[in-house]
Amino acid sequence: MKPRPPNSTVIIKPKPKKTPPQLRLGGSADAQRQKKAQAQHARKSEAKIRVHIYRDLLALLNISERLTLDLSGHQDRFGIEWLGLARHIFSHYNADLIDIIPELQDKIMSKEGARGLPQGLYRQLLDFAGECDEFLKTTRSVHETPPDKQGADFLDACEHFKKTCNTMRQNICIFENERPPSEESFFE
Numbered sequence: 580m581k582p583r584p585p586n587s588t589v590i591i592k593p594k595p596k597k598t599p600p601q602l603r604l605g606g607s608a609d610a611q612r613q614k615k616a617q618a619q620h621a622r623k624s625e626a627k628i629r630v631h632i633y634r635d636l637l638a639l640l641n642i643s644e645r646l647t648l649d650l651s652g653h654q655d656r657f658g659i660e661w662l663g664l665a666r667h668i669f670s671h672y673n674a675d676l677i678d679i680i681p682e683l684q685d686k687i688m689s690k691e692g693a694r695g696l697p698q699g700l701y702r703q704l705l706d707f708a709g710e711c712d713e714f715l716k717t718t719r720s721v722h723e724t725p726p727d728k729q730g731a732d733f734l735d736a737c738e739h740f741k742k743t744c745n746t747m748r749q750n751i752c753i754f755e756n757e758r759p760p761s762e763e764s765f766f767e
Contacts, residue, residue, distance in 0.1 A: 632686050638675075643737055644741060646669060647741055687705060695763070700751065711740075714743075717736040718733065721733045
């Protein structure tokens with residue numbers, strides 16, 4: 580073997596890192612890509628608002644069904660009068676209605692709601708929001724009437740509201756059955 584020369588002139592350089600430059604296609608291509616990303620984000624938020632509106636509608640339907648229960652004639656074996664208990668239940672559900680209805684109206688009338696909801700159904704949802712507002716006014720005015728007439732007026736208002744909620748749910752289900760595949764859904 581040959582000995583190695585003391586001063587070697589060979590210098591080993593490391594390979595340079597090859598990082599490709601950031602891809603830029605130009606002004607119009609970047610703008611198109613950005614618009615596409617924004618539209619995708621908007622579609623996702625629109626789909627979320629549809630799901631939230633449908634959930635609120637189902638919650639209102641559930642509450643209206645519970646408010647229309649007639650517990651006036653019931654009495655259990657322990658002697659508990661269900662009418663007194665029903666008054667507490669109704670006040671609890673009324674508090675829930677006062678929370679849910681304004682949020683639902685805000686969702687329908689918001690910018691995302693106006694853009695994300697289908698045109699044919701949007702008008703019906705606006706009418707439904709108006710009916711919800713009328714129901715809240717009716718429940719507030721019922722407490723100002725004489726006690727002997729409160730129960731009947733309140734039950735009538737609850738029955739009408741229940742029919743309104745059922746009609747709106749049917750309209751949404753009809754839309755879901757007839758919507759094109761490209762249209763967003765109200766269901767998850």
